[in-house]
Amino acid sequence: KAGVTQTPRYLIKTRGQQVTLSCSPISGHRSVSWYQQTPGQGLQFLFEYFSETQRNKGNFPGRFSGRQFSNSRSEMNVSTLELGDSALYLCASSYGRETFFGQGTRLTVV
Amino acid sequence: QKEVEQNSGPLSVPEGAIASLNCTYSDRGSQSFFWYRQYSGKSPELIMSIYSNGDKEDGRFTAQLNKASQYVSLLIRDSQPSDSATYLCAVNTNAGKSTFGDGTTLTVKP
Numbered sequence: 650k651a652g653v654t655q656t657p658r659y660l661i662k663t664r665g666q667q668v669t670l671s672c673s674p675i676s677g678h679r680s681v682s683w684y685q686q687t688p689g690q691g692l693q694f695l696f697e698y699f700s701e702t703q704r705n706k707g708n709f710p711g712r713f714s715g716r717q718f719s720n721s722r723s724e725m726n727v728s729t730l731e732l733g734d735s736a737l738y739l740c741a742s743s744y745g746r747e748t749f750f751g752q753g754t755r756l757t758v759v
Numbered sequence: 760q761k762e763v764e765q766n767s768g769p770l771s772v773p774e775g776a777i778a779s780l781n782c783t784y785s786d787r788g789s790q791s792f793f794w795y796r797q798y799s800g801k802s803p804e805l806i807m808s809i810y811s812n813g814d815k816e817d818g819r820f821t822a823q824l825n826k827a828s829q830y831v832s833l834l835i836r837d838s839q840p841s842d843s844a845t846y847l848c849a850v851n852t853n854a855g856k857s858t859f860g861d862g863t864t865l866t867v868k869p
Contacts, residue, residue: 682857692803692847692859705856739802746791746810748849748857750802 651676653742653751661757667728670754674721674742680704681723682748683715686737698723730758760785763850765860774869778835782848782860785829791851792824792831796844797862803847807833838867 654673662668674681682705683695694707698717715725721742727734735758740751766781780794791810795803809815809822809831821834831850835842848860 684859691861694857694859697856737802746851747805747808748793749805750795753802 653740653749655738655740655751655754657754658752659755659757661759662730663759664730664732666730667726668730668756669724669726670738670740670756672723672725672740672742672751674723674740675744675749678742678744678749679721680743681717681721682741682743683723683725684739684741685709686739686753687735692739695725727756732758734758761860762786762858763848763860765846765848765863767861768863769866770863771866771868772838774838774840774867776838776867778838778842778865778867780833780835780846780848780863780865782831782833782850783829784831784848784850784858786850786852786858787826787829788852789826789829789850792822793849793851794820794822794831794833795847795849795859796842797847798844835865838865840867840869843867 656671680699682697686692697705701717712728717723737753739753741748772778794807797803807822809824815822819836823832845862845864847862
């Protein structure tokens with residue numbers, strides 16, 4: 650069974666730009682969550698989608714948004730990028746209570 | 760107070776010893792508890808889940824949960840250098856929100 654797939658793996662963007670990250674969950678998993686991981690703040694929850702609806706949201710500004718499609722694939726978007734948005738963005742899919750992470754997208758904002 | 764707190768580390772143990780990793784959480788409504796292992800530059804990997812009070816063993820790993828004390832721990836017996844990683848404690852509430860601790864970095868010295 651394929652794992653959680655995130656694209657792209659690495660990204661460099663300029664301040665002020667916007668970026669879209671993609672995530673394909675494990676087949677059959679309908680819940681997709683997004684996390685931001687930085688050395689200073691650790692792993693922080695962004696939001697969770699289930700059946701195309703946002704079910705939970707973390708404490709991030711409105712520049713961070715996401716969506717989920719009918720095939721459970723998800724995208725997250727960050728607008729007006731700031732230097733502090735440089736991080737590893739992790740997507741995770743869940744079935745029941747267990748969560749499995751993708752390899753992440755390393756975003757660098759310059 | 761953070762929602763999920765882990766012993767700050769880093770933790771260093773000799774090969775063959777028992778490594779003990781600890782985690783406390785603040786939300787008494789938490790229902791599911793997980794330990795993830797994250798190697799440097801990689802994404803978190805689920806290694807243990809525990810849902811009821813007591814011990815759960817899987818190979819060299821034992822998770823312990825005490826809901827009254829709001830405490831969950833991970834013991835690694837016969838520690839190997841390959842166990843050197845950052846271990847993340849994660850707690851899920853009934854609402855499905857996942858909160859992670861900052862992690863404890865374990866080094867197993869040959």
